[in-house]
Structure formats: structure tokens, C-alpha cells
Amino acid sequence: MKEQLRKDFDNIIKNLSLSQRDTEIKQFxxxxxxxxxxxxxxxxxxxxxxxxxxxxxxxxELSFYNDYTATNKVDTSVFVDGLEHNKIxxxxxxxxxxxxxxxxxxxxxxxxxxxxxNKFNNNNSLSDLNNAFTNKSFKILVKNGYQxxxxxxxxxxxxxxxxxxxxxxxxxxxxxxxxxLRLIDLYNDTSEKxxxxxxYNFDLKENAVLKNYKVDKLENKNIKYSFNNIEQxxxxxxxxxxxxxxxxxxxxxxxxxxKGGYSSAFVNGILSLNNDxxxxxxxxxxxxxxxxxxxxxxxxxxxxxxxxxxxxxxxVNSEAQKxxxxxxxxxxxxxxxxxxxxxxELEIYADDVKCSHGSxxxxxxxxxxxxxxxxxxxYQQSRELLIxxxxxDVVEKITDSEIKxxxxxxIGIKE
Amino acid sequence: MDNRQKEIDNLKDYKYGFSxxxxxxxxxxxxxxxxxxxxxxxxxxxxxxxxxxxxxFERFKQLKEPEWQKPKYPKIDYQDLxxxxxxxxxxxxxxxxxxxxxxLLETYKKLGIPLQEQARLNGIAVxxxxxxxxxxxxxxxxxxxxxxxxxxxxxxxxxxPELVKKYLGSVIPTTDHFFATLNSAVFTDGSFAYIPEGxxxxxxxxxxxxxxxxxxxxxxxxxxxxxxxxYVSYLEGCTAPMRDENQLHAANVELIALDDAEIKYSTxxxxxxxxxxxxxxxxxxxxxRGLCKxxxxxxxxxxxxxxxxxxxxxxxxxxxxxxxxGEFYSxxxxxxxxxxxxxxxxxxxxxxxxxxxxSKGISAGFSDMTYRGLVxxxxxxxxxxxxTQCDSLLMGNKCGAHTVPYIKNKxxxxxxxxxxxxxxxxxxQLHYCQQRGLNAEEAVGLIVNGFCKEVLQQLPMEFAVEAxxxxxxxxxxSVG
Numbered sequence: 001m002k003e004q005l006r007k008d009f010d011n012i013i014k015n016l017s018l019s020q021r022d023t024e025i026k027q028f029x030x031x032x033x034x035x036x037x038x039x040x041x042x043x044x045x046x047x048x049x050x051x052x053x054x055x056x057x058x059x060x061e062l063s064f065y066n067d068y069t070a071t072n073k074v075d076t077s078v079f080v081d082g083l084e085h086n087k088i089x090x091x092x093x094x095x096x097x098x099x100x101x102x103x104x105x106x107x108x109x110x111x112x113x114x115x116x117x118n119k120f121n122n123n124n125s126l127s128d129l130n131n132a133f134t135n136k137s138f139k140i141l142v143k144n145g146y147q148x149x150x151x152x153x154x155x156x157x158x159x160x161x162x163x164x165x166x167x168x169x170x171x172x173x174x175x176x177x178x179x180x181l182r183l184i185d186l187y188n189d190t191s192e193k194x195x196x197x198x199x200y201n202f203d204l205k206e207n208a209v210l211k212n213y214k215v216d217k218l219e220n221k222n223i224k225y226s227f228n229n230i231e232q233x234x235x236x237x238x239x240x241x242x243x244x245x246x247x248x249x250x251x252x253x254x255x256x257x258x259k260g261g262y263s264s265a266f267v268n269g270i271l272s273l274n275n276d277x278x279x280x281x282x283x284x285x286x287x288x289x290x291x292x293x294x295x296x297x298x299x300x301x302x303x304x305x306x307x308x309x310x311x312x313x314x315x316v317n318s319e320a321q322k323x324x325x326x327x328x329x330x331x332x333x334x335x336x337x338x339x340x341x342x343x344x345e346l347e348i349y350a351d352d353v354k355c356s357h358g359s360x361x362x363x364x365x366x367x368x369x370x371x372x373x374x375x376x377x378x379y380q381q382s383r384e385l386l387i388x389x390x391x392x393d394v395v396e397k398i399t400d401s402e403i404k405x406x407x408x409x410x411i412g413i414k415e
Numbered sequence: 416m417d418n419r420q421k422e423i424d425n426l427k428d429y430k431y432g433f434s435x436x437x438x439x440x441x442x443x444x445x446x447x448x449x450x451x452x453x454x455x456x457x458x459x460x461x462x463x464x465x466x467x468x469x470x471x472f473e474r475f476k477q478l479k480e481p482e483w484q485k486p487k488y489p490k491i492d493y494q495d496l497x498x499x500x501x502x503x504x505x506x507x508x509x510x511x512x513x514x515x516x517x518x519l520l521e522t523y524k525k526l527g528i529p530l531q532e533q534a535r536l537n538g539i540a541v542x543x544x545x546x547x548x549x550x551x552x553x554x555x556x557x558x559x560x561x562x563x564x565x566x567x568x569x570x571x572x573x574x575x576p577e578l579v580k581k582y583l584g585s586v587i588p589t590t591d592h593f594f595a596t597l598n599s600a601v602f603t604d605g606s607f608a609y610i611p612e613g614x615x616x617x618x619x620x621x622x623x624x625x626x627x628x629x630x631x632x633x634x635x636x637x638x639x640x641x642x643x644x645x646y647v648s649y650l651e652g653c654t655a656p657m658r659d660e661n662q663l664h665a666a667n668v669e670l671i672a673l674d675d676a677e678i679k680y681s682t683x684x685x686x687x688x689x690x691x692x693x694x695x696x697x698x699x700x701x702x703x704r705g706l707c708k709x710x711x712x713x714x715x716x717x718x719x720x721x722x723x724x725x726x727x728x729x730x731x732x733x734x735x736x737x738x739x740x741g742e743f744y745s746x747x748x749x750x751x752x753x754x755x756x757x758x759x760x761x762x763x764x765x766x767x768x769x770x771x772x773x774s775k776g777i778s779a780g781f782s783d784m785t786y787r788g789l790v791x792x793x794x795x796x797x798x799x800x801x802x803t804q805c806d807s808l809l810m811g812n813k814c815g816a817h818t819v820p821y822i823k824n825k826x827x828x829x830x831x832x833x834x835x836x837x838x839x840x841x842x843x844q845l846h847y848c849q850q851r852g853l854n855a856e857e858a859v860g861l862i863v864n865g866f867c868k869e870v871l872q873q874l875p876m877e878f879a880v881e882a883x884x885x886x887x888x889x890x891x892x893s894v895g
Contacts, residue, residue, distance in 0.1 A: 341821075344818075347815070
């Protein structure tokens with residue numbers, strides 16, 4: 001892999017017009033990645049998901065070079081109907097389109113940040129890989145007091161033009177005072193056997209509100225890793241919803257730093273898996289000051305040979321008195337070969353806090369099925385109704401009714 | 416009477432047998448094959464035992480000291496330790512209670528430990544010791560009538576080699592982790608108990624009544640085997656503060672329960688925790704593991720951990736037999752600069768296995784408390800259940816309480832439920848108690864006792880009362 005990495009890296013550098021210093025920085029991250037390689041089970045964070053093995057097994061040899069000189073045709077048929085929205089379109093890792101048609105042009109700034117690489121607060125080798133290979137990166141800045149009228153949908157489209165590729169994406173968001181943004185990540189994959197490595201950084205100033213919905217619904221054979229870093233100032237709110245279902249492997253990581261008083265973070269997730277899929281959600285919520293709150297609810301429904309992992313950590317430092325931190329993870333195992341692993345962790349250094357976590361896993365309750373069947377439903381219907389209700393709980397946590405309805409339709413959950 | 420006197424004399428010889436010449440019964444400093452051979456030789460062990468030790472030592476040489484744990488400690492130089500030294504001679508020990516630290520005596524008083532017992536704990540030679548010897552002898556007679564073997568493990572190696580050979584290392588193999596392997600190579604003594612088929616042990620077995628219990632050294636090895644249909648309750652340690660010049664304690668405890676057998680293992684640990692600034696204190700790195708080998712077997716761990724500078728242990732159950740049950744009840748209290756990283760592992764292998772974990776952690780002062788546990792239900796363990804509850808109580812904002820559970824469910828017919836909370840004693844509760852005439856410290860003691868009640872209830876009567884007082888005493892100076 002080493003030679004391949006160096007060769008692909010040189011090719012990429014050739015296509016970019018980088019300053020000497022930037023090239024050196026990229027080179028530094030490349031060397032870091034070559035030293036560490038893909039994370040494996042010896043890393044505590046990857047204990048339940050050995051990415052190195054997963055890539056070997058599902059993809060084999062990866063190539064890291066992509067030709068970003070040619071444009072791809074934007075397929076408008078994948079766009080979401082019935083919801084007016086702003087768009088950012090990635091096709092095979094290349095930004096094809098950024099449009100904020102519905103917004104005031106002077107309230108949003110799009111800054112090309114390709115040439116400055118700021119280090120991510122994530123010490124796994126994937127951030128090194130991302131730093132070394134990301135060739136185009138933007139920062140989207142929402143100005144003071146501006147609240148986006150329509151949601152922004154980011155389309156992550158890949159098609160069959162690529163194969164066994166590693167794709168690295170990077171976006172930065174800054175939400176200034178009193179601003180708000182609704183963001184939907186939509187994964188549309190028709191490609192197979194690629195590795196997507198996505199890093200987002202959100203900077204929420206005072207009173208800012210971020211709602212991020214990540215939807216991985218379409219069946220595909222790709223391996224994905226997504227990392228959200230969220231910095232939160234006074235009174236800010238972040239809400240993250242994850243629907244993890246389509247890819248062969250998907251690990252979503254959320255790192256949230258609650259730095260300002262009265263800031264709060266919500267993470268809700270559904271892992272609905274079948275076949276041999278293996279998905280993971282890992283969250284770290286750092287309560288760094290007084291009066292901060294976090295809530296997490298993660299539910300899994302596992303069929304066939306699938307496996308889901310939830311690793312959640314609530315960290316409360318000694319200044320963060322009056323913290324509320326809650327975590328709940330539940331899983332239903334439908335098949336005897338499915339597997340659920342959890343590591344809900346609390347690390348607390350302040351005494352005036354209320355923190356709790358709960359985790360439960362098991363099969364569908366036979367009693368409930370019997371109850372429904374005795375009322376005239378057949379077995380299949382009863383099962384579906386129960387799973388439906390189990391997952392609806394999470395969807396109901398979505399605070400934006402427009403998007404809630406959109407997602408309900410997408411998932412096929414009935415009320 | 417004659418017989419009895421003889422027996423006492425015999426025991427006396429045994430107890431003080433090594434002390435004639437200290438220098439000659441001390442192994443050279445450091446860890447090497449020679450030292451292990453020296454230990455084995457002085458204990459007159461058979462060849463298979465020496466092989467067991469050497470095999471462990473071979474493995475030990477390849478292992479690295481773990482560093483993933485929360486409490487960090489200065490590196491231990493394993494070549495700078497004595498791995499064997501005979502019991503202290505009487506000259507080194509205090510002659511009477513007056514020579515002891517008055518603070519220690521005060522604690523004894525609070526716990527309500529009788530004078531004779533106080534003396535015994537500190538190795539003072541008084542006539543009272545003979546009393547306890549004779550008590551022990553009576554117990555031994557009663558036990559042997561039932562066929563129960565309860566003796567130091569070095570004696571068991573001589574007298575019951577077939578049992579020891581069969582079970583020693585069957586739960587904690589010589590190829591286990593760093594400290595367990597070290598113990599396998601150099602362990603000096605410990606307890607052995609065997610309960611024959613169908614026997615219900617009529618009394619709580621305790622190291623209290625095992626004669627040379629005070630000198631088992633830093634590498635203790637305990638092996639308890641409960642044969643089919645038997646029951647035993649075993650008590651380890653005591654509530655009184657124990658001082659020891661060895662800083663590192665790496666004991667191994669193995670329990671084996673065959674068909675329909677039940678073992679209940681209770682620990683109260685109150686080793687020297689170091690002074691108020693965190694200087695000194697014992698490192699308690701213990702490996703405890705129980706194997707529910709037979710069907711319908713049960714192993715239950717109960718622990719009250721209040722002492723030691725660092726407590727680092729995970730009493731575990733391997734639920735191999737169908738319908739077997741594992742339980743873990745724990746109270747861990749840390750104050751001043753103490754650190755504890757403790758919890759359990761429940762490994763479900765058999766069908767219809769059940770486990771229950773109740774863990775209560777209390778941290779005060781500058782201390783750190785971590786619950787770390789594993790619940791693993793394998794794909795074959797159909798219809799298994801686990802329930803875990805771990806609660807932490809924090810006093811002050813200089814201490815920490817952490818929960819790190821690992822949950823693995825590979826069986827769709829099995830259920831796991833886990834819950835954990837962290838909170839502090841509410842002002843309302845304190846106010847209520849103080850209003851009724853309790854001072855702040857008593858109020859905290861009462862509330863904490865209520866918090867721990869579920870676990871304290873599991874302790875045998877002999878321990879429960881003292882343990883309750885101990886909970887209050889451990890938290891002295893943490894409020895106000």
C-alpha cells in the first residue's frame with residue numbers, strides 16, 4: 001500500500017498548485033498515515049470495528065488517486081422532490097455544484113479553503129489521510145442573525161465510474177451569532193467498493209442552531225467513515241440525526257465540545273441493518289462548562305448477519321457543574337446471527353451533575369407479538385408494527401416537522 | 416486433652432518454624448528461574464508444581480505491563496522485589512497494643528473489634544492467640560468430619576496433589592495477563608478449599624480461622640472447588656485496617672463450581688490506603704475468576720473495597736454450564752488520593768445462563784473511581800439474561816467517577832439491560848437528616864449506607880454490621 005500511496009500522492013500534488021509549505025504539510029500527514037495505516041482493533045476506538053480488516057475483506061487494494069479535472073454530469077433525478085432546498089453536490093468526491101438559490105446572497109459566504117489545512121481534533125489516522133488527500137475544501141459561513149429559509153441538502157453521489165477508490169471530503173461550517181442552518185446529508189451510491197472518508201467541522205457561535213440529518217438509506221457496497229466535530233458557544237443548540245442503513249460499513253463519529261454555558265447537544269440515531277452490514281455510531285460529548293446539556297438516543301434493528309456498535313462517551317470536567325447528560329441505546333436482534341455491541345461510557349469530574357446511561361438489547365417480545373396476533377394481525381404484520389413503533393420513537397425526536405415528514409416517507413415509517 | 420495439646424504444639428511449630436534464621440529463608444532479590452526454584456524448593460514442592468511455575472515464568476518474560484487502566488502508578492521494578500521471605504520473627508513485632516498508632520486503635524474501637532482480635536491483627540504474641548488457634552482447631556475437626564478440605568494451599572499441594580493438579584490454573588491459566596502470570600510463577604501461599612459432593616458447608620469459611628493467614632505474603636493464591644451439589648460461603652479479608660510492608664499485592668483467586676454447586680465469595684478489603692496526600696499505600700492488583708463449570712451452578716461475588724491506594728480488579732464469572740448463574744455485588748469507596756478501577760466480567764457460554772451486576776461507587780476527596788465491566792453473551796448462550804446497574808456518588812468536585820461498560824450481545828434470544836447513574840447527595844436529604852439531630856458526617860454515613868444497602872444485604876451476617884460502620888468511617892473528613 002505504501003508505494004501506491006506515495007505514487008497517488010505525487011500525482012495529486014502535480015495537479016494542484018500548492019505552495020511549498022502546503023505541500024510539506026500534506027506530506028507530513030501522508031507520512032503520519034503511512035506510519036499508522038488504517039485503524040485496527042488494537043485501537044480502543046476501533047475495538048468493535050476493525051477497519052483495516054473490513055477494507056481488506058470488502059475492497060482489497062485501494063487506490064488514492066482521483067482525476068478531478070473532468071466534470072461529472074449532475075443527475076437531477078436524484079434530487080429530493082417536494083421540498084425546496086439549497087444544494088451542494090458531490091459526485092465521486094468532486095464538488096460539482098454549490099447553490100443557495102433560496103437565500104440572500106450577502107448573508108452566506110463560501111470561502112475556498114483548499115490551501116489551508118487546519119488540523120482536526122481527532123487523533124486517528126483517517127484524519128491524516130483526509131488532510132493529505134483532500135484537494136478542494138470549502139468553508140460555508142452563515143452571517144450574524146441570518147437563518148436559512150430552506151434546508152441545505154448535500155448530495156454525496158458516487159457512480160460506477162469509480163472502483164476501489166478512497167475518496168476524501170472536507171467541509172467547514174461557521175454559524176455566526178443568532179444564525180441557524182438545517183443540513184441534510186444524503187448518500188446516493190450506485191458505485192461499489194469505495195472508501196469514503198468525510199470530515200465536517202462546525203463552529204457554532206452564540207445562539208446558533210444547527211440541525212444535521214445524515215441519511216444513508218440506499219443499498220450499496222461502499223465503506224464509509226464520517227466525522228463531525230462540533231464546537232458550541234453560549235446558548236447554541238446542535239441536533240444530529242443519523243439514519244444508518246444502506247452501506248456495507250458505516251461509522252459515524254460525533255465529537256461535540258460544549259464550551260459555552262447553556263449550550264446543548266442532541267444525538268439521535270437509527271441503525272437498521274440486514275445482510276452482512278456492520279455499522280457503528282460513536283459519540284463523544286465534552287461538557288466543558290456549567291449548565292450544559294446533552295441527550296442521546298440510539299436504536300438498532302438487526303437482521304441476518306448484521307452487526308451494530310454504539311460507543312458513547314459523556315465527559316464532564318470539574319468546572320461543568322449542573323450538567324445534564326443522558327444516553328440510551330437499545331437494540332432488537334431479529335436473527336440469531338446478528339450482533340450488538342455497546343460501550344456507553346461516563347467520565348465525570350464534577351459532583352453537581354445528573355448523568356445516566358442505559359443500554360438494552362434483546363429479541364422482539366413474544367408477548368407483544370401474541371397480543372397483536374390475538375387482535376387479528378398476522379405474524380409479519382405484528383412484527384412490522386412493533387419495529388415501526390420502536391423506531392418511530394427516534395424519528396419523533398426530530399424537531400423540524402418538514403424534515404421529519406420527509407424522513408418518515410424516506411424510511412417508510414408510518415404513524 | 417493430650418491429643419489436643421499435641422496438635423496445638425504441632426501448629427505452633429509450623430507457625431514459627433521458619434523464623435529461626437531470617438536471612439536463610441529469604442530469597443535473593445529479583446525475579447529469575449533460580450528464585451522460583453528456591454521458592455519451590457523451600458516449600459518442598461513436587462516437580463509438576465515447579466514446572467507449572469516455570470511455565471508461567473516463561474510466559475511472563477514475554478508479557479508487557481498493561482497500561483490501559485485509568486489509575487496510573489509509578490513503574491514497578493520487578494527485579495527490586497523480594498519474592499519470598501519467611502514470616503517476621505517475634506522481635507520485630509510490637510509487644511503490646513500501647514506501641515501501636517493511636518489512630519489505628521481509635522478505628523478499631525469504632526469498628527468494635529475486640530482487644531484480642533486487635534492484638535492478633537498486629538501479630539502481638541499474647542495468650543489470646545492460643546485461643547484463636549484452638550477455635551481454629553475445633554472448626555477444622557468439624558469440617559474434616561464432613562470431608563471438607565480447608566488448608567493452606569502449600570499444604571494442599573503436599574496432601575491433595577490430585578485435586579490441586581486438576582484444578583490449579585484451570586480458570587486462570589499460566590498464560591493469562593501480566594499480574595496473574597507473575598502470581599502463577601511466584602505465589603507463596605494462600606487458601607485451598609474443597610467441598611465434596613452434596614455437602615453444605617455448615618459455616619462461613621474464612622481466612623480468619625486459617626492458622627497462618629497473616630503471613631501469606633504479597634502473592635496469594637486461593638483455590639476453591641465446590642463439587643456437585645455442594646455449597647460454600649467464603650470470607651476474605653477483614654474490616655480492620657491492615658498494614659503491610661509490601662506495596663504490590665497481586666493475588667489470584669480461582670473458583671470452580673461443578674453441577675448444582677454454589678460458591679459465595681465475600682471480600683472486605685481495607686488495606687492501607689496511603690496518607691492524606693496520597694503517599695504510600697498498597698497496590699491491590701488482584702485477579703479473581705470463577706468458573707461455573709457444571710449445570711445449575713452458581714457463583715456470587717460480593718466485595719466491599721475501601722482500602723488500598725490503587726484497587727484494580729475485576730472478579731469475573733465464566734458461565735459455562737447450562738442454567739448457571741453469576742452475580743456480582745460491589746461497593747467501592749475511594750477517599751483522599753485513592754484510586755479504584757474495578758468491575759466484573761460476565762461471560763455467558765451456556766444456555767439459560769443468568770447474571771446480575773450491582774455496583775455502587777462512591778468517590779470523595781481527590782480520588783478517582785472507575786467501574787469497568789464486560790457482559791458478553793456468546794452466540795450459543797440462548798435464552799440468557801443480564802441485568803447491570805452501576806450507580807456512582809460524587810462528593811466534591813475534585814474527585815471523579817467513571818463508568819466504562821462493554822456490552823456484547825451475539826444471541827437474539829438473550830437480553831441485556833444496563834443502566835448507570837451518577838449524582839451527588841442532595842441538599843434536601845442532608846438537610847432532612849440534620850434537622851433531626853444528626854451531624855453532617857452522620858447524615859452522610861446514613862445516606863451512603865442507604866445507597867449501598869443492596870450490596871450490604873448480600874454480605875454474611877458476620878461482615879454486614881462491621882462493613883456498615885466501615886462505610887461511614889471511610890468517608891470521614893470528606894464533608895464539611
